[in-house]
Amino acid sequence: MKNNMELNKARAIYYNLFANFFVFLGDNSQYFNLLNLLETIKKAPLDDDSLKAVSNILSKLDLTSNQALMHEYDELFHNPQTKNIRTTASFYDEQVESGKKRVQMLEFIAKTALRRDEKKYHEYEDSIGFILGFMAELIELSNNGQKEYDNTIHCIFAQILNEFIDEFAKSVYEHEKADIYKNLMVILHSFIEFERLYLEVSKPKPKEDLKPKDNLSDEERARRERNKALKALGPKQSCSDGSCGV
Template identity: 60%
Template sequence: MQDNQAINKARALYYNLFANFFVDTQKTENYFELIRLINILKENPLDPSSGQALVNISEILDSSSNVALLQEFDNIFHNPSTKKIRLTASFYDEGVESGKKRVEMIQFIAKTKLRRDEENYFEYEDSVGFLFSFMAQLCESITNGEKEYENTVHCIFSEIINDFIDEFAKEVYEHESSKVFKELIVVLHSFIEFERLYLSVSKPKVKPKIEEKEVVETISEEELERRARNKALKAMGPKKDQKPTGPIDTASAAESEI
């Protein structure tokens, strides 16, 4: 029992690490939390390769400024002049940004007390950053005695994350602008292999690459508002918050019922 609690705490740390890399935010508090997590995990890595990668990341990153990391993130995921890597499970499943995997994640979320922070986070529920942040919160809840979430964690990993994470990781690792993220993918690879072993989930068979579908998109007013809020939030730049924040609304979570 004690071993499982320690393992779940460690899993939460790793999921939080990845969430802080893949949640698009300019808040310095989140960056300092990321630096803290790197320093913790590099002392007790999963294996030598991920340990060296964490050391490399800590040496590359400026512990006092997130400017370089934000630029690399933009170059990999938002820069139209380079290959743009998609961040949602739905894209790797169907070639569209909002598809069946997003619907599945919304259904999983509805079974928990956790909710998306809709005021500050506007990416889809099956985006990599949200998935990692949500899994971190669930692992934390499990360590606090909420064992009912063990099945939810298993389902999200086996049915959402496991299916696309290898392809996503390969895309990031091979991107021309990937430097810090290339090292991060080494850590992610070790962690995903650990999760598969811990959760008894097999590595999926390699499937044909899904090409992006060209669709005539009918954008609802709600979606237009979501995109406008997201754009405005990014333009505001970093805020002087006291604590790091993420896409999960923990305040609402405490008040919600399953």
């Protein structure tokens, strides 16, 4: 793991920024911190696309109220009249909530002194907001000398975040109601590509579409396959000459 304090400070800023777009604690100071983080990134963006996206986001946000941000968030993740975007790693891994990826996250959390504040944060531990915020805190702890967390940071990125972040970002970017968050995904894309290089983690291979389960037993499925094959052969031959099997 590379030991670059200034670079790690910048990584923590990005993780904090993204987390603040997905975790809302009802505190106005959090929103003002989000605006400050955007201004900080605008001064030293990862690339030209990120600079344009940051500028677009700042132009759409009210400097005194998070109402516009909250409205779009609800449109993307809670509005029953639009396609809701799922936010957990388990869903993108198994099409279920609270699956194996949540168990993995709980195991990683258990290796640290950090814990989810259940009174303030109600989402699962493998939700995008929690993962991003957790990564920011671990990087800050590492920068403060707790290098034992470097391996945990690498593992969470490689085994959890990296596995579903592209699919999640694509869902947000392509959503009909996405505007602020569409620009955010541009910044996120550049940052994730940077993280893959920095942590030496490869982009995952595209997943095959999960086929709907038919709930048939193996015996019934085999019977249907045999019938299908027989029908493909055409009309049955006469068995009077003994040429057909039973």
